[in-house]
Amino acid sequence: MPSNWDYVFAAYGIAAVTLLAYWRHLARRARALAARRPPKPRAA
């Protein structure tokens, strides 16, 4: 059986890109929502 490393790297590469993209999507969405929230009123 040949090593087929290209298939292994393709599978792990696609998984890494997908998971990183989802992580970045969550981070951007959280930042956008935090920026939209009104600032807390200052204590006198």
Place this chain on the structure above:
Amino acid sequence: MTRALGWLAALGLVAGLAAGFGYAPRETVQGNVQRIMYLHVPAVLTAYLAFGLVLAGSIGYLATRRPGWDRLAGAAGEIGVLFTGLTIVSGSIWGKPTWGTWWTWDARLTSTAVLFLVYVGYLLLRSLIEDPEARGRYAAVVGIVGAVNVPIVHFSVKWWRALHQPSTILGPERSPIDPAIGLALFVNWVAFTLLFAYFLSRRMEIARLEEQT
């Protein structure tokens, strides 16, 4: 808490890569392509966990009408779709050198594709309904009905003649896999579960902020 989960997940993934590529031996029959298993199997187990939480969140919402249950179901559904997609893609890449084809209408593959589409539909339904109460109610019904697919996917290799191999770790018999391969699989499963918990925590927090704005 969420940040700590993120770091634990990152450490787990590094340990998983080390276990899968450094510690686990080269499989005798398939060669190195078998190492895709350390991605493929944890991905599907994580998807099962996610859809189990969709079921729990859906039942919880219908019983209590508390929005937290709906947030749990929605967040778990989104992440479940992500991991089911990874399962299908990694399985397809593994199938080409071992079965000679990227895809076949085998019972396991077909039921997994149906599972993926059902939860894509679940997410579409959630995105189409604006009223939070109606969205939670309709999505909960789909979340409960959709969960029926999980045991169908898992037992499909037993119930029908399939090209996909039967379960080796969640089957009733003692697992026949080499202990080193089993340990590498376990480390990767823990890492994926931690990553799932991290994503779930962040996604639920985002859903909470979305409800406030």
